[in-house]
Amino acid sequence: xxxxxxxxxxxxxxxxxxxxxxxxxxxxxxxxxxxxxxxxxxxxxxxxxxxxxxxxxxxxxxxxxxxxxxxxxxxxxxxxxxxxxxxxxxxxxxxxxxxxxxxxxxxxxxxxxxxxxxxxxxxxxxxxxxxxxxxxxxxxxxxxxxxxxxxx
Amino acid sequence: xxxxxxxxxxxxxxxxxxxxxxxxxxxxxxxxxxxxxxxxxxxxxxxxxxxxxxxxxxxxxxxxxxxxxxxxxxxxxxxxxxxxxxxxxxxxxxxxxxxxxxxxxxxxxxxxxxxxxxxxxxxxxxxxxxxxxxxxxxxxxxxxxxxxxxxxxxxxxxxxxxxxxxxxxxxxxxxxxxxxxxxxxxxxxxxxxxxxxxxxxxxxxxxxxxxxxxxxxxxxxxxxxxxxxxxxxxxxxxxxxxxxxxxxxxxxxxxxxxxxxxxxxxxxxxxxxxxxxxxxxxxxxxxxxxxxxxxxxxxxxxxxxxxxxxxxxxxxxxxxxxxxxxxxxxxxxxxxxxxxxxxxxxxxxxxxxxxxxxxxxxxxxxxxxxxxxxxxxxxxxxxxxxxxxxxxxxxxxxxxxxxxxxxxxxxxxxxxxxxxxxxxxxxxxxxxxxxxxxxxxxxxxxxxxxxxxxxxxxxxxxxxxxxxxxxxxxxxxxxxxxxxxxxxxxxxxxxxxxxxxxxxxxxxxxxxxxxxxxxxxxxxxxxxxxxxxxxxxxxxxxxxxxxxxxxxxxxxxxxxxxxxxxxxxxxxxxxxxxxxxxxxxxxxxxxxxxxxxxxxxxxxxxxxxxxxxxxxxxxxxxxxxxxxxxxxxxxxxxxxxxxxxxxxxxxxxx
Numbered sequence: 018x019x020x021x022x023x024x025x026x027x028x029x030x031x032x033x034x035x036x037x038x039x040x041x042x043x044x045x046x047x048x049x050x051x052x053x054x055x056x057x058x059x060x061x062x063x064x065x066x067x068x069x070x071x072x073x074x075x076x077x078x079x080x081x082x083x084x085x086x087x088x089x090x091x092x093x094x095x096x097x098x099x100x101x102x103x104x105x106x107x108x109x110x111x112x113x114x115x116x117x118x119x120x121x122x123x124x125x126x127x128x129x130x131x132x133x134x135x136x137x138x139x140x141x142x143x144x145x146x147x148x149x150x151x152x153x154x155x156x157x158x159x160x161x162x163x164x165x166x167x168x169x
Numbered sequence: 170x171x172x173x174x175x176x177x178x179x180x181x182x183x184x185x186x187x188x189x190x191x192x193x194x195x196x197x198x199x200x201x202x203x204x205x206x207x208x209x210x211x212x213x214x215x216x217x218x219x220x221x222x223x224x225x226x227x228x229x230x231x232x233x234x235x236x237x238x239x240x241x242x243x244x245x246x247x248x249x250x251x252x253x254x255x256x257x258x259x260x261x262x263x264x265x266x267x268x269x270x271x272x273x274x275x276x277x278x279x280x281x282x283x284x285x286x287x288x289x290x291x292x293x294x295x296x297x298x299x300x301x302x303x304x305x306x307x308x309x310x311x312x313x314x315x316x317x318x319x320x321x322x323x324x325x326x327x328x329x330x331x332x333x334x335x336x337x338x339x340x341x342x343x344x345x346x347x348x349x350x351x352x353x354x355x356x357x358x359x360x361x362x363x364x365x366x367x368x369x370x371x372x373x374x375x376x377x378x379x380x381x382x383x384x385x386x387x388x389x390x391x392x393x394x395x396x397x398x399x400x401x402x403x404x405x406x407x408x409x410x411x412x413x414x415x416x417x418x419x420x421x422x423x424x425x426x427x428x429x430x431x432x433x434x435x436x437x438x439x440x441x442x443x444x445x446x447x448x449x450x451x452x453x454x455x456x457x458x459x460x461x462x463x464x465x466x467x468x469x470x471x472x473x474x475x476x477x478x479x480x481x482x483x484x485x486x487x488x489x490x491x492x493x494x495x496x497x498x499x500x501x502x503x504x505x506x507x508x509x510x511x512x513x514x515x516x517x518x519x520x521x522x523x524x525x526x527x528x529x530x531x532x533x534x535x536x537x538x539x540x541x542x543x544x545x546x547x548x549x550x551x552x553x554x555x556x557x558x559x560x561x562x563x564x565x566x567x568x569x570x571x572x573x574x575x576x577x578x579x580x581x582x583x584x585x586x587x588x589x590x591x592x593x594x595x596x597x598x599x600x601x602x603x604x605x606x607x608x609x610x611x612x613x614x615x616x617x618x619x620x621x622x623x624x625x626x627x628x629x630x631x632x633x634x635x636x637x638x639x640x641x642x643x644x645x646x647x648x649x650x651x652x653x654x655x656x657x658x659x660x661x662x663x664x665x666x667x668x669x670x671x672x673x674x675x676x677x678x679x680x681x682x683x684x685x686x687x688x689x690x691x692x693x694x695x696x697x698x699x700x701x702x703x704x705x706x707x708x709x710x711x712x713x714x715x716x717x718x719x720x721x722x723x724x725x726x727x728x729x730x731x732x733x734x735x736x737x738x739x740x741x742x743x744x745x746x747x748x749x750x751x752x753x754x755x756x757x758x759x760x761x762x763x764x765x766x767x768x769x770x771x772x773x774x775x776x777x778x779x780x781x782x783x784x785x786x787x788x789x790x791x792x793x794x795x796x797x798x799x800x801x802x803x804x805x806x807x808x809x810x811x812x813x814x815x816x817x818x819x820x821x822x823x
Contacts, residue, residue: 069405111555117553131529
């Protein structure tokens with residue numbers, strides 16, 4: 018239904034979103050509209066949220082959010098409303114549950130494994146330095162080079 | 170005529186590349202070094218054929234020769250000449266043809282510059298690079314052939330993609346990215362050549378590092394220009410959306426940057442070999458994965474992917490590359506064992522290892538987040554989105570950690586740090602960092618992330634400037650030189666380090682600008698009648714009515730606007746517009762961006778109504794955002810040029 022509305026508006030004179038784009042709510046509630054809108058995906062765009070997309074479809078969807086906020090719905094109820102209509106796909110970030118948990122956990126797991134590897138590669142404090150090239154702790158080839166140049 | 174000539178040149182290039190690959194690899198592995206001139210000659214031949222084929226395509230575009238399929242697809246008599254030339258890379262087939270020319274340029278430069286050096290590695294390395302070139306020449310000749318001859322050519326074409334015609338940045342952004350993507354073939358060839366040869370001498374590490382830096386800077390500039398373009402054209406008030414296309418270019422940048430750091434440990438300590446070489450190989454593999462992601466249409470839908478010709482070809486190539494890299498690393502494992510042990514965590518090498526870990530984690534976040542919707546839909550039949558909020562939450566803490574390491578690393582000595590010296594060196598930068606945070610708090614700025622970024626930026630800046638100026642100060646004091654001379658001489662004595670620190674300053678500027686512009690932006694939205702004003706921050710924007718006009722390739726409807734500052738003064742501003750192209754039904758917006766001192770006033774048109782003369786706007790104030798493109802590009806490019814500048818001593822010797 019919304020789509021038909023959008024199409025009819027596009028084909029008419031000018032370029033206007035359906036229902037003329039509602040006027041923003043008061044500052045506090047409008048901030049909530051924008052915040053919630055950031056987390057909902059525009060149905061016709063490529064991975065842009067409805068708060069960011071200039072597409073007419075996104076304007077209409079953001080107006081829907083405004084309507085729901087004005088009706089006193091909670092954030093979760095608004096997300097639910099969109100998930101019911103468009104599926105899990107409508108959420109800009111996947112829930113921290115089910116298969117999608119992977120994207121949240123895997124990088125942290127990689128970090129932990131990586132830390133073990135890093136500390137395994139490095140010398141533990143207390144063990145003596147390698148006998149091979151003796152490392153002068155204050156050696157600095159950049160400054161050495163400067164000194165060498167100065168001695169010329 | 171053009172089709173036959175252009176296609177013939179592609180086939181010739183394919184022949185040269187295949188010959189160079191086979192000859193280089195076979196004679197290299199059997200160590201018959203007399204064949205090197207043949208390999209080099211074939212590489213030159215490939216470069217010349219590809220360049221010629223591209224020139225024929227440009228000529229065909231300029232002649233509006235619609236019997237060539239690609240010209241019929243993107244050309245149009247109404248398109249301005251400059252965009253006609255640029256449309257060479259405005260669609261898939263043309264951009265892959267252009268890719269071939271860039272590849273030719275790189276291979277030619279590499280083969281020519283080292284024509285008298287590094288003979289032991291050259292055959293194998295050129296062979297590997299030529300093998301990659303063969304793959305792309307095959308793509309151009311087969312699945313993505315732009316030269317198909319149309320027996321019944323149309324009288325006119327639709328013109329290039331309107332999004333590409335909408336801004337002049339689109340002329341330089343794609344070539345920069347291609348120079349970055351394609352250039353990663355060179356370090357890949359250098360590393361793979363060394364592995365195939367079974368030797369990794371110190372001398373061969375220098376080209377490996379320098380030839381990673383070349384595509385790295387192009388990739389950096391390409392990414393920044395791309396974000397600038399998104400900001401100036403797309404009108405949603407942002408510059409980075411963690412879109413698959415952006416992520417594709419970001420991943421090889423991350424691994425190449427990690428490589429640039431770990432190679433210091435490799436060169437200095439003869440350790441971390443396997444990891445460093447793996448980074449060089451994976452930067453290249455990620456450019457191919459990125460090209461696959463952006464070019465196969467896989468992200469529009471899993472289903473359109475199977476219909477595209479190049480998607481499956483790319484998948485096969487990626488699989489071959491992965492197997493090749495893993496086998497090569499496994500077979501040459503003994504060659505990649507560390508020759509010395511590293512110091513503790515509080516040392517230069519410790520900080521570089523952590524830096525590499527953080528870069529690896531960010532790469533993992535980006536790769537997983539980008540590919541997961543495909544995995545989840547393909548394997549679990551569950552369509553979901555992994556978008557901007559996910560990437561911001563997961564990647565930003567790592568980036569703040571990176572900023573911290575950028576300050577700590579340069580302060581620490583190799584090997585082991587002495588606690589007292591460390592306290593002394595950390596005192597001043599640390600204090601400056603704390604002062605910056607306190608000043609920001611006093612000025613009323615809040616938010617953990619931006620304040621942490623500003624504080625760390627202060628810390629890193631002091632460390633970096635001290636490292637840059639200290640050697641010069643020694644000269645000034647000891648030699649009574651002027652500061653200018655001292656700075657120049659000390660910089661030219663250690664260009665790699667000096668350039669690296671200039672790049673660090675560029676990254677600090679970008680970090681501050683990104684944090685400020687995303688945390689402290691002001692947004693306003695609403696519908697105005699002519700003559701009405703709308704406040705955005707401490708500015709007022711007055712709507713002066715609608716306007717319309719016609720250009721050769723488009724029509725536009727715009728809003729006339731005037732900017733009013735707090736003191737009541739008026740500033741003319743170019744109005745935001747909708748551009749209508751013949752080829753697209755939806756208009757393409759052009760926001761109006763007015764730089765005011767350190768902030769941008771950004772106005773984009775959302776809708777208009779001719780009958781009532783009203784218009785709806787989205788308006789933002791973005792503090793500091795311009796620094797990303799102006800200072801970011803300048804400092805990164807300057808630092809890289811300093812680091813890459815040819816060695817004078819070596820030039821004098823040769």
